[in-house]
Amino acid sequence: MRVMGLDVGSKTVGVAISDELGWTAQGLETLKINEEQNLFGFEQLGKLIHEYKVEKVVVGLPKNMNGTIGPRGEASQKFAQELETRFGITPILWDERLTTMAAERVLIEADVSRKKRKKVIDKMAAVMILQGYLDSKN
Numbered sequence: 001m002r003v004m005g006l007d008v009g010s011k012t013v014g015v016a017i018s019d020e021l022g023w024t025a026q027g028l029e030t031l032k033i034n035e036e037q038n039l040f041g042f043e044q045l046g047k048l049i050h051e052y053k054v055e056k057v058v059v060g061l062p063k064n065m066n067g068t069i070g071p072r073g074e075a076s077q078k079f080a081q082e083l084e085t086r087f088g089i090t091p092i093l094w095d096e097r098l099t100t101m102a103a104e105r106v107l108i109e110a111d112v113s114r115k116k117r118k119k120v121i122d123k124m125a126a127v128m129i130l131q132g133y134l135d136s137k138n
Contacts, residue, residue: 003056004049005130007096007122008079010035010072014122015045016130017052023138025130027123040079042086049087057089060096060129092133099128 003022007014015028028048031041048054059080062072069077080091103124112120 004054005058005126007125012122014126016126025127058092058133061093100125
Protein backbone atom coordinates (compact mmCIF):
# COMPACT_ATOMS: atom_id res chain seq x y z
CA MET A 1 0.00 0.00 0.00
CA ARG A 2 1.51 3.30 -1.07
CA VAL A 3 0.84 6.64 0.53
CA MET A 4 1.35 9.98 -1.22
CA GLY A 5 2.38 13.14 0.61
CA LEU A 6 1.65 16.63 -0.70
CA ASP A 7 2.99 20.03 0.27
CA VAL A 8 0.51 22.44 -1.31
CA GLY A 9 1.69 25.97 -1.94
CA SER A 10 0.35 28.85 -4.01
CA LYS A 11 2.73 28.17 -6.94
CA THR A 12 3.86 24.58 -6.49
CA VAL A 13 2.84 21.24 -5.01
CA GLY A 14 5.62 19.07 -3.65
CA VAL A 15 4.92 15.36 -4.13
CA ALA A 16 6.37 12.45 -2.16
CA ILE A 17 5.56 8.74 -2.22
CA SER A 18 6.05 5.96 0.29
CA ASP A 19 7.65 2.61 -0.37
CA GLU A 20 5.22 -0.30 -0.72
CA LEU A 21 5.52 -1.21 2.97
CA GLY A 22 4.72 2.34 4.06
CA TRP A 23 7.95 2.85 5.99
CA THR A 24 9.89 5.49 4.08
CA ALA A 25 9.05 8.56 2.02
CA GLN A 26 10.86 9.59 -1.15
CA GLY A 27 10.51 12.82 -3.08
CA LEU A 28 8.85 12.38 -6.44
CA GLU A 29 8.43 15.76 -8.11
CA THR A 30 7.30 19.35 -7.78
CA LEU A 31 4.26 20.37 -9.78
CA LYS A 32 3.83 23.94 -10.98
CA ILE A 33 0.35 25.27 -10.24
CA ASN A 34 -1.45 28.58 -10.66
CA GLU A 35 -4.13 29.38 -8.08
CA GLU A 36 -5.34 32.45 -9.97
CA GLN A 37 -6.09 30.38 -13.09
CA ASN A 38 -7.44 27.41 -11.09
CA LEU A 39 -4.66 25.16 -12.38
CA PHE A 40 -3.78 22.80 -9.54
CA GLY A 41 -2.07 19.85 -11.24
CA PHE A 42 -4.87 17.38 -10.59
CA GLU A 43 -4.35 15.68 -13.95
CA GLN A 44 -0.72 14.89 -13.13
CA LEU A 45 -1.64 13.87 -9.57
CA GLY A 46 -4.25 11.50 -10.99
CA LYS A 47 -1.60 9.88 -13.19
CA LEU A 48 0.72 9.45 -10.20
CA ILE A 49 -2.06 8.07 -7.99
CA HIS A 50 -2.86 5.50 -10.68
CA GLU A 51 0.78 4.69 -11.55
CA TYR A 52 1.82 4.11 -7.92
CA LYS A 53 -1.50 2.56 -6.85
CA VAL A 54 -1.86 5.13 -4.06
CA GLU A 55 -4.40 4.25 -1.37
CA LYS A 56 -3.93 7.23 0.95
CA VAL A 57 -2.96 10.87 0.41
CA VAL A 58 -1.51 13.00 3.21
CA VAL A 59 -1.92 16.72 2.60
CA GLY A 60 0.14 19.15 4.65
CA LEU A 61 -2.06 21.51 6.66
CA PRO A 62 -0.20 24.73 7.46
CA LYS A 63 -1.45 25.96 10.80
CA ASN A 64 -0.51 29.15 12.56
CA MET A 65 1.78 28.70 15.54
CA ASN A 66 -1.21 29.15 17.87
CA GLY A 67 -2.99 26.24 16.16
CA THR A 68 -5.50 28.27 14.17
CA ILE A 69 -5.99 27.83 10.45
CA GLY A 70 -5.32 30.80 8.18
CA PRO A 71 -5.74 31.38 4.44
CA ARG A 72 -3.02 28.89 3.39
CA GLY A 73 -4.55 26.23 5.63
CA GLU A 74 -7.98 26.88 4.13
CA ALA A 75 -6.48 26.54 0.63
CA SER A 76 -4.97 23.17 1.63
CA GLN A 77 -8.33 22.02 2.98
CA LYS A 78 -10.03 22.94 -0.32
CA PHE A 79 -7.28 21.14 -2.25
CA ALA A 80 -7.82 18.04 -0.10
CA GLN A 81 -11.59 18.17 -0.69
CA GLU A 82 -11.01 18.35 -4.43
CA LEU A 83 -8.69 15.31 -4.25
CA GLU A 84 -11.46 13.34 -2.56
CA THR A 85 -14.05 14.46 -5.11
CA ARG A 86 -11.86 13.64 -8.11
CA PHE A 87 -10.17 10.44 -6.98
CA GLY A 88 -12.36 9.00 -4.21
CA ILE A 89 -9.45 8.90 -1.77
CA THR A 90 -10.17 10.40 1.65
CA PRO A 91 -7.21 12.70 2.32
CA ILE A 92 -5.47 12.93 5.67
CA LEU A 93 -4.68 16.50 6.73
CA TRP A 94 -1.34 16.57 8.54
CA ASP A 95 -0.03 19.45 10.64
CA GLU A 96 2.94 20.72 8.69
CA ARG A 97 4.09 23.58 10.88
CA LEU A 98 7.76 24.31 10.29
CA THR A 99 8.31 21.54 7.71
CA THR A 100 9.43 23.96 4.98
CA MET A 101 11.84 25.59 7.42
CA ALA A 102 13.17 22.16 8.47
CA ALA A 103 13.57 21.14 4.82
CA GLU A 104 15.47 24.37 4.12
CA ARG A 105 17.76 23.70 7.08
CA VAL A 106 18.52 20.15 5.85
CA LEU A 107 19.34 21.45 2.37
CA ILE A 108 21.56 24.22 3.74
CA GLU A 109 23.42 21.71 5.91
CA ALA A 110 23.90 19.56 2.81
CA ASP A 111 25.47 22.63 1.14
CA VAL A 112 22.83 22.80 -1.61
CA SER A 113 22.98 26.12 -3.47
CA ARG A 114 20.12 28.59 -3.08
CA LYS A 115 19.11 28.11 -6.73
CA LYS A 116 18.92 24.32 -6.35
CA ARG A 117 17.16 24.59 -2.97
CA LYS A 118 14.37 26.59 -4.58
CA LYS A 119 13.77 23.76 -7.06
CA VAL A 120 13.52 20.97 -4.45
CA ILE A 121 12.29 22.62 -1.24
CA ASP A 122 8.61 21.75 -1.77
CA LYS A 123 9.39 18.15 -2.68
CA MET A 124 11.57 17.89 0.44
CA ALA A 125 8.77 19.39 2.58
CA ALA A 126 6.37 16.77 1.11
CA VAL A 127 8.84 14.06 2.15
CA MET A 128 8.92 15.44 5.70
CA ILE A 129 5.11 15.63 5.88
CA LEU A 130 4.74 12.08 4.60
CA GLN A 131 7.53 10.68 6.77
CA GLY A 132 5.97 12.28 9.86
CA TYR A 133 2.69 10.56 9.06
CA LEU A 134 4.35 7.20 8.32
CA ASP A 135 6.37 7.35 11.55
CA SER A 136 3.18 8.01 13.53
CA LYS A 137 1.67 4.79 12.10
CA ASN A 138 4.67 2.47 12.53
